[in-house]
Amino acid sequence: MLTKEKISERFKALQEAICEQIAACDGKADFISDRWERPGGGGGDSRVITSGNVIEKGGVNFSAVHGDTPAKILAALNLPETKFYASGVSIVLHPQNPHVPIIHMNVRYFEMESGQWWFGGGIDLTPHYIVGEDAAYFHKALKEVCDRHDEHYYERFKKWADDYFFLKHRDETRGIGGIFFDRLSGNKDDLFAFVMDVGEAFAPLYVHFMDKYRNHSFSDEEKQWQAIRRGRYVEFNLVWDKGTKFGLDTNGRTESILMSMPPAAEWMYDYHPAPGSAEAQTLDLLKKNIDWINAN
Amino acid sequence: MLTKEKISERFKALQEAICEQIAACDGKADFISDRWERPGGGGGDSRVITSGNVIEKGGVNFSAVHGDTPAKILAALNLPETKFYASGVSIVLHPQNPHVPIIHMNVRYFEMESGQWWFGGGIDLTPHYIVGEDAAYFHKALKEVCDRHDEHYYERFKKWADDYFFLKHRDETRGIGGIFFDRLSGNKDDLFAFVMDVGEAFAPLYVHFMDKYRNHSFSDEEKQWQAIRRGRYVEFNLVWDKGTKFGLDTNGRTESILMSMPPAAEWMYDYHPAPGSAEAQTLDLLKKNIDWINAN
Numbered sequence: 001m002l003t004k005e006k007i008s009e010r011f012k013a014l015q016e017a018i019c020e021q022i023a024a025c026d027g028k029a030d031f032i033s034d035r036w037e038r039p040g041g042g043g044g045d046s047r048v049i050t051s052g053n054v055i056e057k058g059g060v061n062f063s064a065v066h067g068d069t070p071a072k073i074l075a076a077l078n079l080p081e082t083k084f085y086a087s088g089v090s091i092v093l094h095p096q097n098p099h100v101p102i103i104h105m106n107v108r109y110f111e112m113e114s115g116q117w118w119f120g121g122g123i124d125l126t127p128h129y130i131v132g133e134d135a136a137y138f139h140k141a142l143k144e145v146c147d148r149h150d151e152h153y154y155e156r157f158k159k160w161a162d163d164y165f166f167l168k169h170r171d172e173t174r175g176i177g178g179i180f181f182d183r184l185s186g187n188k189d190d191l192f193a194f195v196m197d198v199g200e201a202f203a204p205l206y207v208h209f210m211d212k213y214r215n216h217s218f219s220d221e222e223k224q225w226q227a228i229r230r231g232r233y234v235e236f237n238l239v240w241d242k243g244t245k246f247g248l249d250t251n252g253r254t255e256s257i258l259m260s261m262p263p264a265a266e267w268m269y270d271y272h273p274a275p276g277s278a279e280a281q282t283l284d285l286l287k288k289n290i291d292w293i294n295a296n
Numbered sequence: 297m298l299t300k301e302k303i304s305e306r307f308k309a310l311q312e313a314i315c316e317q318i319a320a321c322d323g324k325a326d327f328i329s330d331r332w333e334r335p336g337g338g339g340g341d342s343r344v345i346t347s348g349n350v351i352e353k354g355g356v357n358f359s360a361v362h363g364d365t366p367a368k369i370l371a372a373l374n375l376p377e378t379k380f381y382a383s384g385v386s387i388v389l390h391p392q393n394p395h396v397p398i399i400h401m402n403v404r405y406f407e408m409e410s411g412q413w414w415f416g417g418g419i420d421l422t423p424h425y426i427v428g429e430d431a432a433y434f435h436k437a438l439k440e441v442c443d444r445h446d447e448h449y450y451e452r453f454k455k456w457a458d459d460y461f462f463l464k465h466r467d468e469t470r471g472i473g474g475i476f477f478d479r480l481s482g483n484k485d486d487l488f489a490f491v492m493d494v495g496e497a498f499a500p501l502y503v504h505f506m507d508k509y510r511n512h513s514f515s516d517e518e519k520q521w522q523a524i525r526r527g528r529y530v531e532f533n534l535v536w537d538k539g540t541k542f543g544l545d546t547n548g549r550t551e552s553i554l555m556s557m558p559p560a561a562e563w564m565y566d567y568h569p570a571p572g573s574a575e576a577q578t579l580d581l582l583k584k585n586i587d588w589i590n591a592n
Contacts, residue, residue, distance in 0.1 A: 034566065048565045059565065169544040169553075231557070238534035239544055248465040248535055255566045257465075261527070263564070267557035269344045269355065270330065 002188050007109045008064040008087040010192075012045075014107070014199045015062040015089050019047050021203035022060070022093070025210050026052040031060065036253060041067035042085075046256045049093070050263075054100060054210045058093035059259030069112065070250040083113040088121075089199060090243075092260040093206065098226035099213040101127035101134075101175065102233060104260070105202045106243075107195045119195050120182035122157065123202060124165050125209075126175030126233060128226045130282045134212075135176045135292040138205065142179050143293065145201045149194040157181045162288040167236050172286040174236045225279050227266035234265050298484050303405045304360040304383040306488075308341075310403070310495045311358040311385050315343050317499035318356070318389070321506050322348040327356065332549055337363035338381075342552045345389075346559075350396060350506045354389035355555030365408065366546040379409040384417075385495060386539075388556040389502065394522035395509040397423035397430075397471065398529060400556070401498045402539075403491045415491050416478035418453065419498060420461050421505075422471030422529060424522045426578045430508075431472045431588040434501065438475050439589065441497045445490040453477045458584040463532050468582040470532045521575050524567060526558035533557070 019031045029052030037043035044063030049055050064087040074081065088108030095102065107121035125138050139158070146153035157179035165174040179198070184191050237244050237260050247257040273279030315327045325348030333339035340359030345351050360383040370377065384404030391398065403417035421434050435454070442449035453475035461470040475494070480487050533540050533556050543553040569575030 046565075050565065057563075057565070169548075169550045227560070234530060234561075235534060235554075238531060239541070245535070252465075254465045258531075258563065259565060261563035264523070264560060264562045265530075266560045267353075267554065268559070269342075269346065269353070269555060270551045 002192055004085050004087065004109065004111050007192060010196060011064075011087055011089050011107065011109075011199075012062050014196065015045070015047065015060055017200075018089070018091065018203045019060050021207060022055070022210075023049070025207045026054045028053040029055060034255075036256070038063075038065045038067070038253065041065060044253070044256060046253075046259060048259065052096070054095055054097070054214045056094050056096040057263040059091065059256070061088075061090040061256050061259060063088060063090075063253075063256070072246070072250060077116075079112065079114060079116070085111045085113075091202070094230065094262045095210070095213075097213055097216055098128045098218050098222045099216040101125050101209055102230075102262075103202075103206050103209075105199070107199045109192075109195075117185065117188070118182070119184045119191050121195055121198055122161055122164075122178060122180035123198060123205070124161050124175060124178035124180065126229070127282070128222075128229045129278055130176060130285045132292075132295065134209065136295070137208070138176065138178065139292040141201060141205050145197050146179065146194075148197060149190065153181075153194070154179065159289075165236065166288065167232060167240065169239070170232065170235070172232065172283070173288055174233065175286070176290075176292060177288075224266065225273070227264060228268065228271060230262035230265040231267050233260075233262055237261070298488055300381050300383065300405065300407050303488060306492060307360075307383055307385050307403065307405070307495075308358050310492065311341070311343065311356055313496075314385070314387065314499045315356050317503060318345070318351070318506075321503045322350045324349040325351060330551075332552070334359075334361045334363070334549065337361060340549070340552060342549075342555060344555065348392070350391055350393070350510045352390050352392040353559040355387065355552070357384075357386040357552050357555060359384060359386075359549075359552070368542070368546060373412070375408065375410060375412070381407045381409075387498070390526065390558045391506070391509075393509055393512055394424045394514050394518045395512040397421050397505055398526075398558075399498075399502050399505075401495070403495045405488075405491075413481065413484070414478070415480045415487050417491055417494055418457055418460075418474060418476035419494060419501070420457050420471060420474035420476065422525070423578070424518075424525045425574055426472060426581045428588075428591065430505065432591070433504070434472065434474065435588040437497060437501050441493050442475065442490075444493060445486065449477075449490070450475065455585075461532065462584065463528060463536065465535070466528065466531070468528065468579070469584060470529065470582075472581070472586075472588060473584075520562065521569070523560060523562035524564065526561040527563045529556075529558055530561050 023030050029049045031047040031049050034046045042065035047060040049058045066085040069084040091105045093103050105123045109119055111117040143154040161177040161180035164180045319326050325345045327343035327345050330342045338361035343356040345354045362381040365380040387401045389399050401419045405415055407413040439450040457473040457476035460476045
């Protein structure tokens, strides 16, 4: 039987495997482990990478926490008082080179003592400069993962990502999306196999982009554009991301939640890139409902 | 009679007077005016300052908007459908020198066609380095403004600022607070006189700090600490500030709302300043309920 302990154990091993692959590719920075306990029950291991050859700042978080369910969750789910258990791996990596994209991945499992359980997660990519063939490569890889489990997953979860990773106040998507899913229930073994498949797809996928662009030359202007796009990343995470808001609002572990923040970000009043520039072309592509696989 | 048009006119003149005083003190950067219209009614004038001698980035916003009341306000106030009118001046200034504090000021008037009206506003100071005598000077000046109108205002609005400008997820205040008030109703002439007095106190107060520290020497480490504190400023504004969240959620003018963002901000995982350092001393003072006037 697939117990919550077994799921956590597999998530922990996934974290290890991902850190190994990313650190090996980076070649310079190693992950530092910061183990922590949650006063209300459980804890985690935040793996932090800084000043690498490729990764400027990032984290690969594992956590398995439990205790009384926060009142806000009970209210949202219309549940009576019950204990909860939550475990997951959560990743954000900010690269040095503006031609390497920012990436995010999350897999999570939630279980209430009263019986409900579900999986959630996803992967999405935020290139500072969108390259059509890279977007197609990324989405094709995610579609292959999805198709191995359910032929409807990719379409459904791609749309979910477009809607979720959206900055309403900018009318921009965060990047080129990917897949996002939440509250998946049904056959637990099948769903867990899917979720682990998503998790295991992450490292090879990102290593591909790390290697492709790590030595790509870049200008001061491109570095500044990266800083502005990082500002948008901050805006999404602090204004719209439900997980971040919920965590900060319910005494989650702040440093682990805000591991997603970039090393540095910039804001300029009413900034618009020059028409026809690579920056303007990227802005034009920060839209929902682009069929990245067939557009390129 | 004190009409909404008269209030707006006085707020517009206040904006002009503040920009003149700040630009004169800065000596290099002038304010650029960006007039905008609101599709639903009204508009504003965002005055933006960049790369000055003293101010690195900042804005002095005026707006007077009207139209159908957003559903979220109606729900929050338990009101039937009605038109609204809102006018105000809103300021955030980020200095170059880490020894000059960040400052925020806002005065606002809100009126519903159904009859309700109120004033809100406040001033608060966010020093990167807290200096006791400066904190006392700032709070004394605000107390004098308050005392001219009501002997209970300072105590009440100082506590309100402590509670409002608070980063729950860091257990830190944003800075040394100041005064904050909202939904003030009663004698309209008296309240407006108070609100204008707050607005007019702003420029001389900030000019004092600009002049005191503009030529203060600083190190790379102090500049980096400033970047980290600016990250906290971003966190407060995007996670907790009700005005920012409300504006972004109801199709407010994004560039004017996010004029409060610093030019640049940095994040480091689990950063702690060295025990006993000036940075650690400042952190220790980011607490509610400090009696700044009598503590120094």
